[in-house]
């Protein structure tokens with residue numbers, strides 16, 4: 001299952017990190033269970049799923065911030081990780097320059113700092129106050145901080161939060177160019193359930209477990225999509241359509257397509273509908289690399 005990913009050059013690379021059947025238990029509750037995916041050099045993996053579905057938890061398990069209570073996490077020896085968390089605990093009442101932000105967690109040669117800010121397109125903001133940055137500039141500063149130490153794996157938890165549509169496209173372009181320039185692997189958490197970065201190699205849809213996975217459709221090339229979002233957006237964003245055949249109820253139980261209700265669903269539960277049905281988008285996804293036993297109805301998204 002965790003076969004090495006194929007890079008753009010078609011070479012099978014050893015994973016930088018791989019999770020196998022990972023579960024995280026807190027206060028007697030499984031936050032996630034049965035999670036498996038891997039990220040290789042040059043590969044972009046995007047985690048999607050409703051709020052609370054375990055995206056951040058899974059990413060933290062991948063980089064070792066959280067220890068798996070079951071299953072296995074393997075990281076390449078000496079792996080360097082650049083991590084941009086969803087939330088930062090910064091005291092906004094104190095002045096903080098971009099320069100200081102870059103070195104908060106440790107010293108950094110000036111040359112590496114400038115080069116990272118240059119790559120992120122904000123070299124001119126070195127002495128700007130972080131409080132005065134726009135949402136997009138702030139995300140760029142965080143990304144510069146993460147790439148400055150030349151990581152093998154870049155983990156970005158909702159990097160386009162608080163950024164408008166054109167800013168979102170620009171940030172995804174930046175992520176793409178970082179990947180192309182450095183060849184690092186990227187684990188991306190998307191705040192959107194359907195729209196992912198077009199360069200994504202694998203989308204993993206989570207809901208406490210892996211619901212389904214696949215490649216984003218090449219809808220970005222379809223004339224309708226280009227008309228709707230514009231050609232620039234279409235080069236950067238793709239719609240990931242997926243059809244689920246069970247629904248997560250608000251009380252945590254699961255209603256299956258045949259009407260039965262169970263306490264949980266697990267990856268080996270049984271029925272799985274996938275591919276053709278979708279939520280109004282004119283495409284299905286045929287490229288699933290993995291058979292999943294069940295799927296989620298549209299209504300489940302916000303469970």
Ligand SMILES: Nc1ncnc2c1ncn2[C@@H]1O[C@H](COP(=O)(O)OP(=O)(O)OP(=O)(O)O)[C@@H](O)[C@H]1O
Nearest residue numbers: 026027031049050051052053054055056057058086
């Ligand atoms: N340290 C913790 N202790 C107990 N529960 C936790 C802890 N961390 C996260 N949770 C819970 O685990 C679940 C998954 O949280 P997580 O942050 O991984 O979800 P997410 O998919 O990233 O959500 P969002 O889209 O809202 O950021 C949530 O119900 C959350 O409340």
